[in-house]
Amino acid sequence: GAVVSQHPSWVICKSGTSVKIECRSLDFQATTMFWYRQFPKQSLMLMATSNEGSKATYEQGVEKDKFLINHASLTLSTLTVTSAHPEDSSFYICSARTNRAGGSLLEQYFGPGTRLTVT
Amino acid sequence: GENVEQHPSTLSVQEGDSAVIKCTYSDSASNYFPWYKQELGKRPQLIIDIRSNVGEKKDQRIAVTLNKTAKHFSLHITETQPEDSAVYFCAASYNNDMRFGAGTRLTVKP
Numbered sequence: 001g002a003v004v005s006q007h008p009s010w011v012i013c014k015s016g017t018s019v020k021i022e023c024r025s026l027d028f029q030a031t032t033m034f035w036y037r038q039f040p041k042q043s044l045m046l047m048a049t050s051n052e053g054s055k056a057t058y059e060q061g062v063e064k065d066k067f068l069i070n071h072a073s074l075t076l077s078t079l080t081v082t083s084a085h086p087e088d089s090s091f092y093i094c095s096a097r098t099n100r101a102g103g104s105l106l107e108q109y110f111g112p113g114t115r116l117t118v119t
Numbered sequence: 120g121e122n123v124e125q126h127p128s129t130l131s132v133q134e135g136d137s138a139v140i141k142c143t144y145s146d147s148a149s150n151y152f153p154w155y156k157q158e159l160g161k162r163p164q165l166i167i168d169i170r171s172n173v174g175e176k177k178d179q180r181i182a183v184t185l186n187k188t189a190k191h192f193s194l195h196i197t198e199t200q201p202e203d204s205a206v207y208f209c210a211a212s213y214n215n216d217m218r219f220g221a222g223t224r225l226t227v228k229p
Binding site: 043 | 153155160161162168218220222
């Protein structure tokens with residue numbers, strides 16, 4: 001249980017184009033999903049918190065007009081990187097909370113990540 | 120907001136030895152402290168966690184201790200094996216706010 005998937009696993013795009021990344025909770029409903037960015041050999045930096053049916057909450061310094069987040073259902077959240085530039089190249093990871101039986105609302109389970117390369 | 124510091128940044132041990140990674144946090148409201156293991160290019164995997172009402176938790180070769188007064192918590196891995204080699208992240212969380220430490224690259228030499 002508590003499986004989170006992401007698609008695509010890697011993507012290469014040209015500068016100026018937009019890229020959409022999907023995050024799905026496969027065997028549970030996730031009212032809250034999180035989006036992180038991880039640069040090589042660095043820690044996970046929270047970008048935004050996504051709540052189903054409402055606007056995402058962005059961390060300071062993260063441009064909400066550039067990183068569009070949609071959480072349309074209890075099992076799907078999407079991150080769209082608009083007008084991508086080479087400096088947006090990174091590993092993007094989502095996570096979701098599960099309220100599985102015996103678990104805790106505090107636990108987060110991560111997707112496999114999406115490696116974005118902007119040329 | 121919460122600030123988590125993690126030490127050391129790199130740790131090399133001989134197979135069979137113990138490894139200890141330490142973290143401190145700043146927000147006394149934090150009540151959940153997970154540890155994640157991340158192998159290169161893969162997702163972080165939750166390996167153990169502890170809540171603020173518990174001082175210690177053990178799962179086979181892995182244990183975590185929490186000192187709420189001092190606001191620090193530690194990961195202990197005993198009888199290390201080469202497959203324990205990875206980057207380990209601590210985190211501190213309160214409600215929707217989870218912050219990660221900078222990570223510790225553990226290398227277990229056979």
